[in-house]
Amino acid sequence: MQDFYRGRRLRRSSTIREMVRETVLHPSDLIQPYFVVEHQDPEFCSPIASMPGQSQLGISALIKRVGIAFRAGLRAVILFGVPGEKDEFATEAYKEEGIIQRAVRELKENFPGLTVITDVCLCEYTSHGHCGIVQDGYVQNDPTLNYLARIALSHARAGADIIAPSDMMDGRVGWLRRSLDHEGFTDIPIMSYTVKYASAFYGPFREAAESSPSFGDRKTYQMDPANSVEALREARADIEEGADVLMVKPALPYLDVVHALAGNFDLPVAAYHVSGEYSLIKAAAAQGWIDENAAAIEALSSIKRAGASMIISYFTENVLEAL
Ligand SMILES: [Zn+2]
Numbered sequence: 073m074q075d076f077y078r079g080r081r082l083r084r085s086s087t088i089r090e091m092v093r094e095t096v097l098h099p100s101d102l103i104q105p106y107f108v109v110e111h112q113d114p115e116f117c118s119p120i121a122s123m124p125g126q127s128q129l130g131i132s133a134l135i136k137r138v139g140i141a142f143r144a145g146l147r148a149v150i151l152f153g154v155p156g157e158k159d160e161f162a163t164e165a166y167k168e169e170g171i172i173q174r175a176v177r178e179l180k181e182n183f184p185g186l187t188v189i190t191d192v193c194l195c196e197y198t199s200h201g202h203c204g205i206v207q208d209g210y211v212q213n214d215p216t217l218n219y220l221a222r223i224a225l226s227h228a229r230a231g232a233d234i235i236a237p238s239d240m241m242d243g244r245v246g247w248l249r250r251s252l253d254h255e256g257f258t259d260i261p262i263m264s265y266t267v268k269y270a271s272a273f274y275g276p277f278r279e280a281a282e283s284s285p286s287f288g289d290r291k292t293y294q295m296d297p298a299n300s301v302e303a304l305r306e307a308r309a310d311i312e313e314g315a316d317v318l319m320v321k322p323a324l325p326y327l328d329v330v331h332a333l334a335g336n337f338d339l340p341v342a343a344y345h346v347s348g349e350y351s352l353i354k355a356a357a358a359q360g361w362i363d364e365n366a367a368a369i370e371a372l373s374s375i376k377r378a379g380a381s382m383i384i385s386y387f388t389e390n391v392l393e394a395l
Contacts, residue, residue: 122276162197246313261316273348334379
């Protein structure tokens, strides 16, 4: 009767379960994304239909919303901008008075203890919706780098704490590192979207950020969902170029990749639990088919268990209290 393992001994009470728990989520693991929109009414707040609970926010609305979350324990945010005008060269992305630059200044002024991360990319600001400069119908790698550097520098000047390039152009981490260092921003870390897949799970984000490509797709720069060895090559390149944090995006369908990066490299790994992953849980919960909070915490815990120490998730605001 005695010769088998009795795992249930350590599951008998909630106290014992807590004592042997291997993964515990903390508010400091989580980063809440916000969509800041250029709008004449700074109180502007427009719910995003495909992401229930998330909204496009004018600057004052953003400050209010972050204030509530900050008091509940929010530690970090990542910002995406929705500009008033778009053009071929993403001019609004690197203006000193651009929407993100103003939002960063306001957030840092109101919440000095909050870590403000900025997404660096062209797609929300280009008329064609691609993440780089387009010539002859193709997204050009090297000409894009200078634009990314302009955006990153404008964010650093505004007071951003961490720069997060999401474009997937080759060589951009090194380019941004040199540009930041050259202007004296040697202390600003680069959280690189190292392994960003051409994923179907970004659908709702494109409504939120108004960034759907007007032609073609992003498969010439984002990674093929079928690949994981390639992820190691991407990570090695980013490390050599000076990345401080490696990110995997999306998260749940790529936990093997999160685990591989955490195991193979000694940099912190971040994972982005993306809009589609969020909306799936939201939609099922709205039907009464799933317990939203429990599912959200289980999903986020699994991302941490796989090896991510920083998790970007739209559920951050919701789960802060439960943690
Ligand atoms: Zn982009």
